[in-house]
Amino acid sequence: xxxxxxxxxxxxxxxxxEPLIEKFVTLNGAIAIIFVVLIMAFLLMxxxxxxxxxxxxxxxxxxxxxxxxxQFQTLSxxxxxxxxxxxxxVIAVPIGIAAAIYLAEIAPLRVREILKPMVEVLAGIPSxxxxxxxxxxxxxxxKNVFDLPTxxxxxxxSVMLAFMAMPTIISISxxxxxxxxxxxxxxxxxxxxxxxxxxxxxxxxxxxSGIIAAVMLGxxxxxxxxxxxxxxxxxxxxxxxxxIQPVRTMTATIAAEMGEVAQGTxxxxxxxxxxxxxxxxxxxxxLIADLALQGTRVRR
Amino acid sequence: MRKTNLTTIILLLALLVAVVGCGKPSRNSNSAKxxxxxxxxxxxxxNLGQAWAEVYMKTHSGANVAVTGxxxxxxIAAMIQGTTDIAESSRPMKEEEKALAEKRGTNxxxxxxxxxxxxxxxxxxNPISKLTIDQLSNIFTGxxxxxxxxxxxxxxxxxxxxxxxxxxxVFFLEHVVRRGNEKGPEEYAQSTLMMPSSEAIASQVATDKxxxxxxxxxxxxPKKHKxxxxxxxxxxxxxxxxxxxxxDHTYPISRPLYWxxxxxxxxxxxxxxxxxxxxxGQNIVDKLGFAPIKKS
Numbered sequence: 001x002x003x004x005x006x007x008x009x010x011x012x013x014x015x016x017x018e019p020l021i022e023k024f025v026t027l028n029g030a031i032a033i034i035f036v037v038l039i040m041a042f043l044l045m046x047x048x049x050x051x052x053x054x055x056x057x058x059x060x061x062x063x064x065x066x067x068x069x070x071q072f073q074t075l076s077x078x079x080x081x082x083x084x085x086x087x088x089x090v091i092a093v094p095i096g097i098a099a100a101i102y103l104a105e106i107a108p109l110r111v112r113e114i115l116k117p118m119v120e121v122l123a124g125i126p127s128x129x130x131x132x133x134x135x136x137x138x139x140x141x142x143k144n145v146f147d148l149p150t151x152x153x154x155x156x157x158s159v160m161l162a163f164m165a166m167p168t169i170i171s172i173s174x175x176x177x178x179x180x181x182x183x184x185x186x187x188x189x190x191x192x193x194x195x196x197x198x199x200x201x202x203x204x205x206x207x208x209s210g211i212i213a214a215v216m217l218g219x220x221x222x223x224x225x226x227x228x229x230x231x232x233x234x235x236x237x238x239x240x241x242x243x244i245q246p247v248r249t250m251t252a253t254i255a256a257e258m259g260e261v262a263q264g265t266x267x268x269x270x271x272x273x274x275x276x277x278x279x280x281x282x283x284x285x286x287l288i289a290d291l292a293l294q295g296t297r298v299r300r
Numbered sequence: 301m302r303k304t305n306l307t308t309i310i311l312l313l314a315l316l317v318a319v320v321g322c323g324k325p326s327r328n329s330n331s332a333k334x335x336x337x338x339x340x341x342x343x344x345x346x347n348l349g350q351a352w353a354e355v356y357m358k359t360h361s362g363a364n365v366a367v368t369g370x371x372x373x374x375x376i377a378a379m380i381q382g383t384t385d386i387a388e389s390s391r392p393m394k395e396e397e398k399a400l401a402e403k404r405g406t407n408x409x410x411x412x413x414x415x416x417x418x419x420x421x422x423x424x425x426n427p428i429s430k431l432t433i434d435q436l437s438n439i440f441t442g443x444x445x446x447x448x449x450x451x452x453x454x455x456x457x458x459x460x461x462x463x464x465x466x467x468x469x470v471f472f473l474e475h476v477v478r479r480g481n482e483k484g485p486e487e488y489a490q491s492t493l494m495m496p497s498s499e500a501i502a503s504q505v506a507t508d509k510x511x512x513x514x515x516x517x518x519x520x521x522p523k524k525h526k527x528x529x530x531x532x533x534x535x536x537x538x539x540x541x542x543x544x545x546x547x548d549h550t551y552p553i554s555r556p557l558y559w560x561x562x563x564x565x566x567x568x569x570x571x572x573x574x575x576x577x578x579x580x581g582q583n584i585v586d587k588l589g590f591a592p593i594k595k596s
Contacts, residue, residue: 066487068464068473076490135500140507149456149510152493235463235494246493256463256494262377262400 043279047272054266059273065237065248067257072270076237078277080154080247083240084229087158088165088222093215095162096169100211103170104177105199116174123167131231134160139232146244152234155243160228165218172217176210177203209293216289220282226251250274336364337568341375341388342467343497344516345557348414349388351584356575363568369497372467379560380406385569387560390416390467390516411559413576415591417517417541418468418553421505421525428452430529430538433476433552439512440477442489447510459492460501460513468498472514475553517541518589546591557590 050059054072062073103112134156143151180203188198234246235256254271261268339349346369353365375387380401393408401408420436422428428450438444440459447455462469478484495501501513506524520527529538532552545551565573575581582592
């Protein structure tokens with residue numbers, strides 16, 4: 001109401017365009033939901049027929065994955081994915097968060113200006129290249145260090161996946177830490193806390209929700225990664241007993257076998273059912289992350 | 301406002317379903333477009349296909365041939381779906397694949413284009429130089445886990461196999477692991493490492509002491525690893541995998557390599573196939589370490 005009279009045409013325009021823009025934005029928001037629902041629908045459509053030839057219990061908890069002989073039991077694949085991802089998380093989370101704290105709070109401006117783009121470059125390296133490095137460099141090293149018959153192990157996959165999950169964890173947690181108001185830190189310092197005490201006791205807890213989100217996204221990246229694990233974990237469908245033995249992950253199985261199967265065969269459906277399991281697992285991870293985030297919000 | 305949101309969402313859903321629905325039928329019609337002959341399939345044969353394509357394109361101006369790997373099953377599936385003109389395969393088509401082809405209205409025609417001796421390779425430090433089919437079956441099913449059980453060093457056996465999309469995987473399963481009984485009960489041991497390519501098996505065997513794997517004859521490199529001599533029974537004779545033993549079928553696990561086309565080949569595809577079967581084409585087979593169908 002500041003401009004009188006003259007502003008009327010503009011106002012009229014706004015009356016017309018605003019609902020349109022609003023609709024457009026709503027539509028964009030809706031697309032994300034529609035895609036998730038459609039993906040879900042397709043997975044269910046092509047995954048559920050599996051359970052006509054094998055019971056859900058046997059599919060999830062049986063040990064023999066021999067699809068060419070119609071044995072669709074995926075426990076070894078599920079555990080393979082879990083072991084590799086767990087290893088990656090154990091390696092990537094402490095290093096990632098520590099790096100984020102260093103970048104956000106400790107590093108001098110110049111170091112930060114060099115390191116930050118480097119982390120982003122790391123995020124952009126294609127997974128085939130990471131897999132290749134794992135195959136040529138890391139795998140022989142692991143074979144020698146642990147005196148193993150082969151260097152294609154879950155640990156090899158975990159280390160390479162940690163490299164891939166780390167940039168996600170670092171950049172998102174760093175953003176979260178930087179977003180904490182400077183006053184918190186200043187207040188803590190004014191109360192006589194050391195710099196280290198302020199970071200660990202005040203700044204990082206205040207950024208907790210962002211850091212948890214970062215870790216969850218990192219886990220999501222690790223569990224869904226395909227090419228690298230296909231190249232370095234050996235793909236043997238055995239129940240894993242340790243980190244230094246070959247494993248076969250769900251993603252690698254889908255990637256390696258999807259190209260071959262005839263559409264509409266039990267094998268084809270079972271690969272979609274594996275996708276369904278994977279989808280359920282990532283959904284669960286996101287749900288936990290969400291609950292964790294809400295928990296911190298209520299407390300604050 | 302809430303009502304309009306709902307309608308937009310429903311409209312959008314309808315649109316998406318329409319788009320997805322339209323996507324399907326158009327898939328069958330993109331073969332042989334713009335004059336490029338697509339060849340796809342067996343990783344064992346991908347180098348061979350490439351060599352043929354190169355020479356063919358040099359001698360036939362204007363011809364355009366694209367070769368990709370992915371595995372025999374991948375190639376056959378692509379041919380059935382109509383996304384490739386020629387499927388390379390290191391195993392014959394399975395019954396279920398033939399049934400699917402019939403359902404899809406494709407008519408696969410088989411062409412034997414070369415022979416291969418599937419070679420079993422071990423590391424150079426391994427003193428073992430010969431095995432029987434029976435021993436190989438016991439090794440690959442996991443009944444024998446240490447090299448000393450077949451007279452070698454006290455070293456754990458590491459099994460290397462191609463993954464399930466590979467024709468070599470299926471051929472080795474049926475003819476070695478199951479000793480020729482295609483529907484036998486034997487399976488690869490669960491501890492078998494499934495490698496994504498023949499090259500990966502070859503390089504792994506070259507560096508790791510306890511490994512054993514199988515590759516096409518064209519991948520055998522005596523400088524890097526050792527190809528075992530194989531016998532059907534312990535009585536022998538133990539035969540070395542080679543071009544000659546593949547041609548006279550004395551090597552127990554020799555096999556034909558195939559091209560599959562949809563219907564009798566016509567035009568460019570026909571002339572390509574004629575080139576492959578010509579003396580010049582079969583010389584290329586020989587040069588790449590496989591065995592020619594017709595000895596020139």
